[in-house]
Ligand code: HEM
């Protein structure tokens with residue numbers, strides 16, 4: 290990849306001192322959960338490796354992923370965007386536009402064939418030949434396929450690219466489709482969340498650039514270092530959960546005391562993300578800390594899984610078109626069966642009495658004495 | 661009342677041509693049917709399911725909030741602990757029951773086998789259903805489970821237990837974490853069913869399915885004990901089936 294400076298060179302050119310550079314390396318190591326012994330390794334990689342081109346495409350989306358990304362505290366998004374990775378094409382962030390921008394895309398693809406990373410924000414709609422999302426006069430679907438062809442790896446930013454998110458929620462009129470269902474021949478890293486946490490995004494990208502490999506992924510293709518535990522596993526309100534102290538409604542005493550939000554529908558127990566450890570906005574807070582339950586924004590199909598304010602959700606999520614919870618269905622069925630049993634018992638008793646009076650027939654008289 | 665070694669029944673020529681459930685029982689008034697391990701399993705399993713259903717219900721619909729310091733209470737913690745302990749007992753018991761299906765007598769296999777291709781089985785099931793609809797004056801005699809009971813037990817407990825164990829341990833793997841044996845063996849279930857929340861919902865629906873079976877099962881056991889021509893409840897206690905009349909089939 291001749292022609293590209295190393296990360297370090299770019300950073301120095303940007304006026305970043307060696308001291309801040311090393312500080313940045315330690316912060317990165319910490320963000321990735323690596324020990325101090327990795328700091329020199331990261332520094333060495335940054336000093337010697339040419340920066341990797343990243344092409345950042347935007348499909349059907351709300352741009353919340355970009356908004357999150359540029360608010361990263363460590364490593365500073367400025368460093369990432371301008372120095373570490375060469376964001377050669379990002380139609381939202383780059384200065385160029387129109388034909389000029391599309392030309393850059395072609396150029397990077399040709400020059401770094403097989404070596405660039407494709408980051409996708411949003412997803413392609415497949416209905417009407419992809420006409421619901423047009424980039425530079427052509428369906429986004431075509432652009433995605435074209436750029437993915439020679440990419441080294443694909444990053445699916447956010448719940449849109451990873452799972453489909455709101456535009457894929459029922460009834461999904463445009464047939465918005467997550468990236469991995471369209472691009473099937475490339476390694477794909479899913480970084481779900483609506484949006485994903487800034488530090489998670491930069492952490493993933495930094496890892497890939499410094500170690501020149503994919504972070505370890507879980508069964509669903511998410512980087513293990515950020516998605517291996519549930520919000521609930523590290524929630525600071527967990528002691529109230531274990532104790533059985535819940536917010537029963539949003540204006541009660543429990544809410545003021547900061548009890549667990551489980552009963553008002555917190556999805557922390559079923560959501561894999563790093564919010565309860567990394568938090569948001571430079572570690573300031575996260576939804577639960579602000580008194581609202583997690584809505585499970587990083588889980589597949591979280592729009593279609595029933596109320597965000599009820600623990601037991603309706604059965605749409607599991608494929609029944611039923612506006613009812615498992616308990617209402619279960620209790621209803623139990624009541625029906627219980628009623629049937631009671632009725633059956635009554636008829637049985639009647640029949641037995643009849644047989645006894647009628648002198649017994651067909652061996653039922655024997656039944657009588659044995660019981 | 662004579663108790664007859666079931667093994668001799670297989671070898672000795674039948675006294676009467678009438679056979680029930682493959683075994684000649686014409687004038688036999690008592691047969692040893694459910695071996696001790698099956699009975700022990702039945703009651704342990706019933707206890708485990710009762711604990712699982714009660715605690716499971718409370719996991720999804722917790723008790724009212726307690727006041728005071730969090731460190732004074734451990735209500736959810738205890739409920740979940742009981743659920744997981746009973747879950748292990750339930751799962752280990754079920755594995756043992758599968759083992760016993762191989763080494764036990766042939767009634768021990770009924771829980772796991774649906775004689776789908778046997779016409780006699782479906783005829784028996786149909787007749788038993790008619791008996792329950794009061795259309796048959798007199799039920800047939802069965803040494804083991806009657807065909808209708810076998811049908812319900814196969815689906816609700818044979819298949820139902822597998823479903824509850826698989827989804828239960830998948831949920832358990834979320835707490836045990838990636839790399840745990842629960843995760844290796846059952847973690848794949850979570851994405852398969854569409855995510856953690858869906859597995860919870862399926863697991864809960866599974867509970868209701870099993871509870872429906874239990875309502876019918878306990879009623880049928882008591883009713884048949886009174887109305888059928890054979891002993892029922894005491895059979896699951898002593899293992900011995902007694903018949904109330906000497907008529908063939
Ligand atoms: C007949 C057997 C069982 C019944 C009736 C049962 C019932 C339930 C119910 C109703 C829930 C609450 C679901 C919800 O609303 O979210 C639950 C949760 C759970 N069950 Fe079971 N269960 C059974 C077997 C098992 C087994 C064998 C295991 C494995 C150890 C297990 C592990 C769990 C776990 C880990 C949870 C989630 C707890 C939590 O979210 O805090 N269950 N069970």
Ligand code: HEM
Nearest residue numbers: 698706709710771804805806813817874878881892893896
């Ligand atoms: C949680 C509750 C219960 C469950 C899950 C359950 C399940 C089962 C199962 C799976 C069998 C088949 C046994 C085998 O083939 O290994 C069975 C048989 C039996 N159960 Fe239960 N049982 C429950 C409660 C009860 C209760 C409370 C009674 C007593 C009233 C009872 C009476 C019987 C009897 C008498 C049989 C033998 C039926 C026959 O002879 O065909 N069960 N039960």
Ligand code: SF4
Nearest residue numbers: 521524549550555557
């Ligand atoms: S607030 Fe939510 S994540 Fe936190 S302990 Fe309660 S249920 Fe779990």
Ligand code: SF4
Nearest residue numbers: 562564583584585586
């Ligand atoms: S707390 Fe839950 S809903 Fe909120 S951002 Fe994190 S994962 Fe998404």
